[in-house]
Amino acid sequence: MTGWLPERPIVQAPMAGGGATPELVAAVGEAGGLGFLGAGYLTAARMLADVEAVRALSARPFGVNLFLPATDPVDPAEVDAYRTRLLPDAARLGAEPGVPRARDDDFDAKVETLLAGPPPAVVSFTFGRPGADVVRAFRAAGSAVVMTVTSVEEASACPDADALCVQGVEAGGHQGTFANVAPPGLGVRELLAAVRAVTAQPLLAAGGLGTRAHVADVLALGAVAAQAGTAFLRSPESGASAVHKAALGDPRYTSTTLTRAFSGRYGRGLTNRFALRHSAAAPAAYPDVHYLTSPLRRAAAARGDADGVNLWAGTSWRTAAPIPAADVVRALTP
Numbered sequence: 001m002t003g004w005l006p007e008r009p010i011v012q013a014p015m016a017g018g019g020a021t022p023e024l025v026a027a028v029g030e031a032g033g034l035g036f037l038g039a040g041y042l043t044a045a046r047m048l049a050d051v052e053a054v055r056a057l058s059a060r061p062f063g064v065n066l067f068l069p070a071t072d073p074v075d076p077a078e079v080d081a082y083r084t085r086l087l088p089d090a091a092r093l094g095a096e097p098g099v100p101r102a103r104d105d106d107f108d109a110k111v112e113t114l115l116a117g118p119p120p121a122v123v124s125f126t127f128g129r130p131g132a133d134v135v136r137a138f139r140a141a142g143s144a145v146v147m148t149v150t151s152v153e154e155a156s157a158c159p160d161a162d163a164l165c166v167q168g169v170e171a172g173g174h175q176g177t178f179a180n181v182a183p184p185g186l187g188v189r190e191l192l193a194a195v196r197a198v199t200a201q202p203l204l205a206a207g208g209l210g211t212r213a214h215v216a217d218v219l220a221l222g223a224v225a226a227q228a229g230t231a232f233l234r235s236p237e238s239g240a241s242a243v244h245k246a247a248l249g250d251p252r253y254t255s256t257t258l259t260r261a262f263s264g265r266y267g268r269g270l271t272n273r274f275a276l277r278h279s280a281a282a283p284a285a286y287p288d289v290h291y292l293t294s295p296l297r298r299a300a301a302a303r304g305d306a307d308g309v310n311l312w313a314g315t316s317w318r319t320a321a322p323i324p325a326a327d328v329v330r331a332l333t334p
């Protein structure tokens, strides 16, 4: 099933945390790409409101991305120690570390909600593969099912997906590894070639794709489209915070870091003070650490302090420009 593929081989990555607004998704669709809502962290009701908002703005196909529930064991003592470590940062910001909440991301309710309404053209999954019943239900409803993979092993575990999103280590935001482990670290080109060799499924390529030449590279390696996130973050339609948008254009930042410091899972962002200070101590505890740091990140963003915020960014962040999303789609199209 490939009828959902956009005219232009450009997929705007789902970006949970507010980046992928309905306005961004609609603008990308209108420009001939495929926009994606990121439903991670949202309640099912809020996800539905976003889905309806996209439909009110555009009749173009779009996707919705869901996080699989977190099932990795977590050591509460490690989470507690990390909380204590964050107290001086919290005090400086006039905030308190948050309390870990549910680890299932409201997954079942989101699945049920999406299946109850008109089907999105595409539903993609990250942090694991959904059960066969969920896959069958979405396919029967008319949604194409995409699964995010970071290794050949993960790709081989998804024979029932309509397509795979092959995510290289260059990617901004979280690595979609099935388990909360250090990512295999393969670059998108290497991983794409390796996955292409083991499956005929359509492949989306993601990770550090910030120019037309990058997109041409992955198409030549057998991808049907490029999935780009960071390239859209500075657009006016993006919901990234003002500090995040500004930091992406700030020459003070000179590298990216893959770190568990913000959420307890590996994600790539601009190397800032928070990442430098806490990466080595951050436990493998997702989304527990996400909840701990959330009030601190919010307080830092409100003060315009980019050094206290997760500045998610892929390795090609310097090519991200403050231009309308439609222009990003056109600029990336080979």
Ligand SMILES: Cc1cc2nc3c(=O)[nH]c(=O)nc-3n(C[C@H](O)[C@H](O)[C@H](O)COP(=O)(O)O)c2cc1C
Pocket: 013, 014, 015, 016, 017, 019, 038, 039, 040, 065, 125, 126, 148, 167, 170, 171, 172, 173, 174, 176, 206, 207, 208, 209, 227, 228, 229, 230, 231, 312, 313, 314, 315, 316
């Ligand atoms: C701010 C941000 C948020 C992201 N959130 C999600 C998400 O909710 N779901 C998901 O599957 N991928 C998410 N990603 C990863 C993207 O799907 C994609 O792999 C990545 O953006 C590709 O690398 P690039 O940012 O260099 O283009 C996010 C990426 C960024 C930059």
